[in-house]
Amino acid sequence: MSARPLVFWLHLLVGVTAGTVICFMSVTGVLLAFEPQITEWLERDRRIVVPPPGATRLPVEALLIRAREARPDLRPSIATLRADPAAAFVVSFGRDGGALFIDPYRGTVLGRFSRGHDLLHEVVEWHRWLGSREIGRPVTGAANLGFLGLIVLGVYLWWPRRWTRTVTLFDSRLRGRARDFNWHNVIGIWCAPVLLVLTLTGLVMSYQWANDLLYRLTGSEPPPPAAAPQRAASAPGRGRADRPAERRPPAGLDALWARAERQVPGWVLISLRVPARSDGPVVFVIQEPVGWHPAPRSQLTLDPITAEIVRWEPFASQSLGRRLRSWVRPLHTGEAGGPAGQSAALAASGGAAVLAWTGLALAWRRFRGWRRRACAAGALIPAPPGQEVSAD
Numbered sequence: 001m002s003a004r005p006l007v008f009w010l011h012l013l014v015g016v017t018a019g020t021v022i023c024f025m026s027v028t029g030v031l032l033a034f035e036p037q038i039t040e041w042l043e044r045d046r047r048i049v050v051p052p053p054g055a056t057r058l059p060v061e062a063l064l065i066r067a068r069e070a071r072p073d074l075r076p077s078i079a080t081l082r083a084d085p086a087a088a089f090v091v092s093f094g095r096d097g098g099a100l101f102i103d104p105y106r107g108t109v110l111g112r113f114s115r116g117h118d119l120l121h122e123v124v125e126w127h128r129w130l131g132s133r134e135i136g137r138p139v140t141g142a143a144n145l146g147f148l149g150l151i152v153l154g155v156y157l158w159w160p161r162r163w164t165r166t167v168t169l170f171d172s173r174l175r176g177r178a179r180d181f182n183w184h185n186v187i188g189i190w191c192a193p194v195l196l197v198l199t200l201t202g203l204v205m206s207y208q209w210a211n212d213l214l215y216r217l218t219g220s221e222p223p224p225p226a227a228a229p230q231r232a233a234s235a236p237g238r239g240r241a242d243r244p245a246e247r248r249p250p251a252g253l254d255a256l257w258a259r260a261e262r263q264v265p266g267w268v269l270i271s272l273r274v275p276a277r278s279d280g281p282v283v284f285v286i287q288e289p290v291g292w293h294p295a296p297r298s299q300l301t302l303d304p305i306t307a308e309i310v311r312w313e314p315f316a317s318q319s320l321g322r323r324l325r326s327w328v329r330p331l332h333t334g335e336a337g338g339p340a341g342q343s344a345a346l347a348a349s350g351g352a353a354v355l356a357w358t359g360l361a362l363a364w365r366r367f368r369g370w371r372r373r374a375c376a377a378g379a380l381i382p383a384p385p386g387q388e389v390s391a392d
């Protein structure tokens with residue numbers, strides 16, 4: 001007995017169940033394909049500065065003071081600076097606090113995120129979990145898992161027994177069900193490789209077990225839960241409280257920042273996790289010159305008193321699992337391939353929306369066909385004796 005009918009019905013059932021959510025996620029994926037370029041263009045007046053002739057950047061501590069004065073109600077969480085002399089200094093205030101762009105030469109606050117940025121951020125929230133982490137996250141995760149199954153099953157169904165023009169190219173002469181079937185198969189054949197990458201990376205971002213599996217398959221230890229590093233980070237501060245070095249004044253963020261710059265000559269970007277305590281370790285994320293990875297980032301932890309290195313984790317020495325995990329988001333968004341990769345992600349997301357639409361349309365046509373046949377069969381069944389309809 002052929003497995004094709006079983007695969008077909010399973011494909012149909014999963015598609016009908018998750019099709020609407022998949023279509024929504026695909027449409028929002030299209031809108032987000034070139035999100036970095038769009039936000040940079042919308043915010044070019046605050047992201048790009050004109051350095052005065054011969055000027056040098058202000059100290060980091062002075063720039064953070066300007067940020068605190070502009071947003072006294074919030075605590076800065078991350079400070080970021082690019083090596084590009086024309087780049088603004090960016091101070092973030094947590095997930096929901098937004099950010100400030102500051103002229104690093106004059107100390108002028110240039111503005112916050114644009115309305116377009118906020119709108120795209122809202123689209124991201126809906127794309128990830130339908131606008132609600134608690135309610136929508138399980139739904140989008142299950143839809144992504146179902147979409148992965150649809151692609152695998154669909155490849156089996158779409159794969160033609162014989163390769164011809166009709167199964168790999170659109171036929172403009174077709175209408176109705178034949179057109180939907182043609183579009184569904186052609187788009188499925190051409191988009192399947194990219195969609196497979198998008199769904200697999202989405203799975204890693206949606207489920208902790210998938211994230212841990214990526215590490216274990218490479219022989220790497222999965223990272224601890226998010227709360228664990230915070231508990232561990234507070235311990236060194238308590239442990240050093242009785243040391244003589246602890247009585248010395250802190251080195252200062254400017255000295256720590258200068259030490260981070262010396263760690264990676266030719267650095268592209270440095271982000272400082274603004275410490276909540278003066279005696280806690282200071283963590284920098286340093287993006288190295290672009291190589292195979294679109295944004296190879298290393299992590300440097302410094303002692304706040306002595307500015308000595310507590311831990312140095314260069315990108316090249318990270319575990320294979322951690323390095324592969326850093327590829328997940330760039331692959332999911334297409335940024336790993338630059339504009340060409342983003343264009344491929346856009347085309348595949350648009351194709352996925354059409355796949356969902358044509359799949360649901362084919363399922364609806366099939367359901368209507370069942371009803372018509374059932375009604376026709378019921379009309380042909382003779383009435384029981386004594387219940388014939390009178391001609392009067």
